[in-house]
Amino acid sequence: MPGRRFGPDVAAEPPVRPADPAVRRANLRRIFPLFRAYRARLAVVCGLIVVSAALGVVPTFLLRAVLDSALPRSSGGEVRLGLLTALVAGMVAIPVVTGAIGVFQTLLSNQVGQAVMHDLRTSVYRHLQRLSLAFFTRTRTGEVQSRIANDIGGIDTVVTSTATSVLSNVTTVLATVVAMVLLDWRLAAFALVLLPLFVWLTKRVGDQRKKVTAKRQASLADVSSIVQESLSVSGILLGKTMGRSADLARRFSEESRRLADLEVRSRMTGRWMMAAIQMTFAVMPALVYWFAGWTIAQGSAAISLGTLVAFTTLQTRLFFPIGSLLGVQLEVQSSLALFDRIFEYLDQPVDIVEGSRTIERARGDVAFEHVCFRYDTDAWTLTDVSFTVPAGTKTALVGETGSGKTTCGYLVARLYDATTGRVTIDGIDVRELTFATLAAAVGVVSQETYLFHETVRENLRFAKPDATDEEVEEAARAAQIHDLIASLPEGYDTKVGERGYRFSGGEKQRIAIARTVLRNPPILVLDEATSALDAQTERLVQEALERLAAGRTTIAIAHRLSTVRDADQIVVLDGGRVAERGSHDELIAAGGRYARLVARDAESAVTMAGSG
Template sequence: MTENISSARGGQEPRSPRNNSPKISNGDGRGPARVNPADKTQLERHPVSIKRITALFAPHKVTISVVVLLITASSVISLAQPFLVRGIIDSALPEKNVPLLAWLAGAMIAIAAATAIIGVVQTWMTTGMGQRIMHALRTRLFTHLQKQSLAFFTKTRSGEVQSRLNNDISGMQSVITSTATGVASNLTTAVGTAVAMVALSPRLSLLSLVVIPPAVWFSRRVALLRRDITSTMQAELATMNTYVEEGLSVSGVRLAKTLGTTGRDAARYTDSSERLIGLELRSQLAGRWRMATMGIIFSAIPALIYFAGGLPGSTMSIGTIVAFTALQASIFRPIMGLLNLGVQWVTAMALFSRIFEYLDLVPDITAPARPVPLDPATVRGEVRFEGVRFAYDGGPDVLRGIDLALLPGTATAVVGPTGSGKSTLGALVPRLHDATGGRVTIDGVDVRDIAPDVLARIVGVVSQETYLVHASIRENLQLAAPDAGDAELWRALGAARIADLVAGLPEGLGTLVGARGHRFSGGEQQRLAIARTILRNPRVLILDEATSALDNTTEAQVQAALDHLAVGRTTLTIAHRLSTVADADQLAVLAGGTLVEVGVPAQLRDAGGAYAALIAAGEELEPAV
């Protein structure tokens, strides 16, 4: 078991599901109309500069300019429709003027076609631009997170990382293609519609000033009510998703069946689903009386316009009244969109903040600016720990003053009680952690001065926690050697003592290993991992309690594979059983982060020191888990 690494559950606090996937209002009166407090908190914790955001759009200046022109053109062209309707009603129809009627009707069709074509072109351009920006951010963030140290991932929930990569960056699509273009469209539409209304009838425009404010107020009140209920529904849906993840994953199903909790799990899911019924009813009924009031107001608008147009002394034509009524109905949506602009802005900025917060993380372990050239094919494999000291996150030292030499081609075993720093010592060689003081060298070169890809070819790691991706055996093995042919794969499997098992499978190398390798037993997973390491052909090998979770029979099989793997390599074995260290060339005993004994196992056993005390305490140095 890896030591001194905090549990992932002890990392960042869980976030509300709605914070992981911010929603952007569409400005239709149904979306959010209140700033999410979590978004404000995010911006306070990690402010975002406008300059940094505009830099993302800088390569797309031409596209943005064309889109703005298209939006403006579409809004202006659409405003001609009411005037054409007025011409048809007031002139073409009463006068039976067929040429004028044909011209006006044709113009209406042409305008509809033009706005539709503009809409398609605008969508194509904005979607393409948004996808390119999202692609750039997504790949930058993924690459940057790969550079983070192991400590970052032990302190951060995997769901949080996935949320920022998937939900937050996907939310950018809404910001780019809906919010930004929606603001431009709403603004031009609202201004253009207001100008057209005044041009048609200044008197009726004054009437609109009386009717629109209460309609807007009622709509926003309904949005507030539904926003609160929707937030609760999102949280409940997230709870249901958690139940699904915990209860229907491979590990979850196995746990439920072995603990007999399937009925309890089903009851939890049922209760959550029932709560959703009530929330959905509340959502549908929220503000229903307000919506009814709004319906009355909207029904009263054309009635009042018709009444005003029919008053004695009115000079408005029927066409003007009809055209004005159409404009009156179309101005409400863009106004609501503009009123929600503040909420849209904060939510959009929160998305950028969450993405930039991860991009601004400074890796604890960085690649050397000028790596020392080192050819993995000619490395001798001499590993030295020189005055090594290590502490986690500024805490107390886990390792203190470690001086240890691993000669080329020799096997060194490290033993000691739980918490003595064994796994931490092994993690310093492949730079899963960096020494706080002193240095670790390979052939005299500090591992911090070796390029990461070169170091990965020199140092191989086989740990207790084997990880196999959900792919075929062939694909899992080729992670170590992408160009390896089937003949090489079979040789590696043979060396790992698992070729016969794979050959007996119906699909052979094409067999899917299943989620996290669960199709195979623990020992079989270990041997597949060993075969993968053999393909990598590292000169230095770190075996971190690779057999501690196995039964005696399986351990013997895996140990045989490890012995074959270790031949001719410099090997550092982190051990918990005496049976795995007896044949080591050198034995190092750690206690409290300090190296207390180094020597040949047999000599240390007879010396009556720390190693002898461990033997006296029992065959197992640590409990197998």
């Protein structure tokens, strides 16, 4: 639908099942191992189902005995009261026993099903956590949420109860068919002759519903994405300030209407066909009576009244599980597309594989050795970048927007891997280190500050869950934010609001700096760490950072060249290459790229001062 989306580009076509039959079969085979860890409980469930199905057909034989043996054949006949009492007692006891078995079996099957749902949700979440930043930069947040919530939620019924329902219905059908044949094979053949036709018709309905379900899930993902994007604090601010609130509401209304139409189509697909099948099931007992009369009229062996009544009772019992099986087939067919979407995420390649080496406490020596990098198949972002950052020193990365400064910082933290060349910490390739070692060694404060909708204290403790209140406050003091937090009515227990919107940009930046300080990493990557601060606050934070940088390796990425004049080394990037390297004074004296950047900054500062 044109104009429907306003987030990052995604595929417009709804997901469908893979065209390759081998892929479809492979995905189907992946469903069964989900239950492997719960084999013992499933075995108990299966045993209870078989016992329940076997007991379920017994009352029909008791009914035949009641009509043919216990009750008189004529108005003057004798009632065999003792036999009648025993038969009726059996007919009463069996439903009680099967009911109790059914309750226990339902409990076990739901426990297993919910455990499988938990495992599946956790597997998807953990796998997504292992993917590189590149995956999330090209995928809408709403799409990820939809896969975990809507798609996995969509298979809830199938996973929690359908498997046991299928087994229960199959055993019931088999037991009933066997009992029908034992009662009278002629009636059984007549009653079951149309069953293959019903199965074929139901398969066709399942194929149709599967296609509609795929489109419905894609629409659900779009609705989730629109809600996530437009009803976040940022989305509300953007919509109101741009005067687009009505347009956003219209877009949501269009997508919601599309989803509603797909829901109707999904629920109505094949309903006429299923109604015809149900009607046929309903009239079959009457046809059986006719067939029994016709058989007797042809001179065949007589069919007793008890056999006929018991048979039609069994037949009625047969129709419900067959109808359920046909409906289950539709449900399973509809859910296969959802499993495919879930497996699609689980099959996303993990392009950043954890290493095995550890470092007790990194010294902080960082080196880029002939590093080249590009995002997917795009143009090269970095080309043959080489420089070293000795432990305890400060290196500034400067250059135009898009020159590769932030990418260098991300490579140190291993949010991406170098395409060629290597980045090392203490002489060890970062690809060889464990994630825990990297997280302990490298702290990143980016220009995109993110705070959870939690208290200030919990946001700070995210960096170090076992930190004491004293350590939290000390980190806040180092980032020049303690006094502000302490002045709030609830102090460190103040909720920051979604993405920290209760605080200004500079305040959020200082909270993020405090969070990194609390981790106490030997290597700091400051990606425009003071970009959101005013001049006075920036000076305070710069003083704090200078104190913190003592004894640490600091890689500072900045557009404001005034913040990096004191760096031990300045690396100037131009078009992804190292254009110059040296101290501030050395680069000014060289009169090259850095000197021109400084001159341009000075002109901009004069212009801004004049306009002010």
